Amino acid sequence: DADVTQTPRNRITKTGKRIMLECSQTKGHDRMYWYRQDPGLGLRLIYYSFDVKDINKGEISDGYSVSRQAQAKFSLSLESAIPNQTALYFCATSDWGTDTQYFGPGTRLTVL
Amino acid sequence: ELKVEQNPLFLSMQEGKNYTIYCNYSTTSDRLYWYRQDPGKSLESLFVLLSNGAVKQEGRLMASLDTKARLSTLHITAAVHDLSATYFCAVVSGGYQKVTFGTGTKLQVIP
Numbered sequence: 001d002a003d004v005t006q007t008p009r010n011r012i013t014k015t016g017k018r019i020m021l022e023c024s025q026t027k028g029h030d031r032m033y034w035y036r037q038d039p040g041l042g043l044r045l046i047y048y049s050f051d052v053k054d055i056n057k058g059e060i061s062d063g064y065s066v067s068r069q070a071q072a073k074f075s076l077s078l079e080s081a082i083p084n085q086t087a088l089y090f091c092a093t094s095d096w097g098t099d100t101q102y103f104g105p106g107t108r109l110t111v112l
Numbered sequence: 113e114l115k116v117e118q119n120p121l122f123l124s125m126q127e128g129k130n131y132t133i134y135c136n137y138s139t140t141s142d143r144l145y146w147y148r149q150d151p152g153k154s155l156e157s158l159f160v161l162l163s164n165g166a167v168k169q170e171g172r173l174m175a176s177l178d179t180k181a182r183l184s185t186l187h188i189t190a191a192v193h194d195l196s197a198t199y200f201c202a203v204v205s206g207g208y209q210k211v212t213f214g215t216g217t218k219l220q221v222i223p
Contacts (some may be wrong), residue, residue: 040215
């Protein structure tokens, strides 16, 4: 079984809808991250969490919110989706030692 | 604000050739990562470079870090088609508070 899972894997929605992307991990890592990937722009950090009680904004947090329900779960919400939020979204985890990040398979989100 | 630049952005090379991908970053950091992404797939960790002068090698790939020059290189030796992918470097700053990725280098190895 995959160590980092994301649901859904693909989602098409309409402008103005609320969307939640979920991430679960079995690696036992405290640190979790949400990124979005756009062609030619690499990965950009949306939010990160170093433990259940710690939530931090990344470089592009506007229009997004997160919830860390447990050590193993980190959800990303788009309160009112807009077309420029169409992207590939990745969840990642890391441990305290090396900070090497382990990525989930990604969620492809399309906002019409 | 930390800037991370990779070059080239796109590289097409023949099998058997050598080449180097460069990763420059703008502020002090002593921790740098290289990742690989296959088309339509997620990212996979290749190397973690933790100090000035660090060198890591795995197969045909070798990564190095020069913190004084704020430069990391990923050297490809005798490229093979299976190395075709997009390679990202990522730099940690602010006491591990933030990881910034480069824009990626898309490598195409032609048989």
